[in-house]
Amino acid sequence: MPYTRLRYHIVTATHERKPFIFPDIERFIFAVMRAEARKMGCEIIAIGGIEDHLHMVSAIPPKIAVSIFIREVKTESSRAVKRQFAHMNKFAWQVGYSAFTVNPFDMKRLIHYVENQRERHARDDLWTEFERIE
Structure with missing residues (x-):
């Protein structure tokens, strides 16, 4: 039986990079994305x-194709935000994304990077390659 352990670092942005992901709805968005991933047999290990x-x-x-995974978590989270928060009726994700395969030996460092995005952006301590979104 084949064995795979495929991990991806995915970056996506809001439509026109509008500032929609505020702390008060961030946990909701992340929870919806995690639930949708589980429905597909996937896992979001870290998000930030x-x-x-x-x-x-x-x-x-x-x-599961990476593009399908991304489409589904973005679509469901966008719908859920609009249902849950009336003032967020313009919330949308941009069409593009970036996706990178992850070396298993770099997971710990990458998880720390992803989970500490707010602090890293505040310090301008970013891995520029991973901030590109096409």
Whole structure:
């Protein structure tokens, strides 16, 4: 039986990089994304971001295309935000994203990077390659 352990660092932004992801709804968005990932047989290991974009470290099995995973978590989180928060009816994700495979030996460092996005942006201590979103 084949064995895979595929981990991805995914970065996505809000539509037109509008500052939508404020702390008061951040936990809600993250919870919805994690629940949608579980429905697909995937896992969001770590998630973090600032007002206009977020980073995820995700485990995605080979039977699920990365593009499908991203589309589903973004679509469901966008719908849920609009249902839950009336003032967020313009909330949307941009179409593009960045996705990188992760070396298993770098996981601990990457998880720390992702979970501390607000602090890193405040200090301008960023890994510029991972901040690009196409």
